[in-house]
Amino acid sequence: MHIALVAGEPSGDMLGADLIAALRVLYPQARFSGIGGAGMMAQGLQTLVSMDRLAVMGLVEVLRHLPELLRIRRQLRQQLLADPPAVLIGIDAPDFNLGLERRLRAHGIPTVHYVSPSVWAWRPWRVRKIARAVDLMLTLFPFEAAFYQSHGISVRYVGHPLADAIPLHSDSAMARRALTLEWPAGTQIVALLPGSRVGEIGRLAPLFLATARWLHTQRPALRFLMPAATPQLYDLLLTQQATHVPTLPLTVVQGQSRTVMAAADVVLLASGTATLEAMLLKRPMVMAYRVAPVTAWIARRLVTISRFALPNLLAGRELVPEFMQEAATVEALGSALLHWLDDAKARAELTAEFAALHEQLRCDASRQAAAAIAEWLDRHRTAVLPTASR
DSSP states (O other): OEEEEEEOSHHHHHHHHHHHHHHHHHOTTOEEEEEOOHHHHHTTEEESSOGGGGOOOSHHHHHHHHHHHHHHHHHHHHHHHHSOOSEEEEESOHHHHHHHHHHHHHTTOOEEEESOOSTTTBOTTHHHHHHHHOSEEEESSHHHHHHHHHTTOOEEEOOOHHHHHSOSSOOHHHHHHHTTOOSOTTOOEEEEEOOSSHHHHHHHHHHHHHHHHHHHHHOTTOEEEEEESSHHHHHHHHHHHHHHOTTSOEEEEESOHHHHHHHOSEEEEOSSHHHHHHHHTTOOEEEEEOOOHHHHHHHHTTBOOSOOSHHHHHHTSOSSOEEEGGGOOHHHHHHHHHHHHHOHHHHHHHHHHHHHHHHHHOSOHHHHHHHHHHHHHHHHHHHHSOGGGO
16 A cells, blocks of 8 residues: 655654554555655655755745745656555645645545644635545644534544653653753753744744843843754754854753753743643743744734644633734743743643643544544545555
């Protein structure tokens, strides 16, 4: 059996790697092709295009890269039509994957989309496009499944793989030992995570570093950690450090973002999956985000939600502070971080909220996703599988 998967960024690569491992249990002879990163390739994916070429974020930024993205999608479609898979699984990256899924579905190839686009948050009319593109939607969060059911789209809530991978209790002392930190026992640590893309880091790293400098003037004993997802980003962050805060007690770490967050007392981070990861690690956090001004102007007219951090979306209320665009100032971020450092009662209450959400998301997601795909294929195999795959 040939199974195609397409992931467009590191978080999708992690999901895809675990999904391939689970699918291989059900289909030991399967071969996997498509687009993925190091994790998916380690699980046996034959990658047809470098995933890095898809990792573009922001409306204006995507427009600049649109011709290349369309060319990649056209090339991939031709390759998959020439070698039809039993199923195409698009992992997140909806602006790229939904168009690919729609075209392949029109040729009789079953399509699954893993990770719901945020249609409940912005551009809700996209649900019509999803209905034309997707045979089965797999959602990571429980509130998403009801949305698709109300629109007549086949859906399965599978939970979140990170909730399965991260223990219910994390040990900060162990994480600090793993990072071989030489700071004294009891040192308070602030983790800085300005994103996993060059554009994000260009906008957020100077702000995060300025906030760290402000915090250090308030609390000279504080120490700072900042992980880099790739060697390229590691070099970029070292340059940012040397430019903005050359004397700050800051350690830039290659990779190990989860260990960095586990080692920290509080986390300053960009929006996205990192907010979920910090929640699962039970770490107090402050979220900040900035995009290009034109992107922000457009987004304000399309967004239908008032919260963006995943813990706040899951809880349906603000558990952690969020600062977007002009509101993301050094003083605002620094003061919010000091609140978590100083208020033990607030930290304990937040930890309890995070633990309850963790339990809710802990469903053995990769196995559930693989089982849902297998069940759908078994029910529809005769009717929909392309000739080359029967």
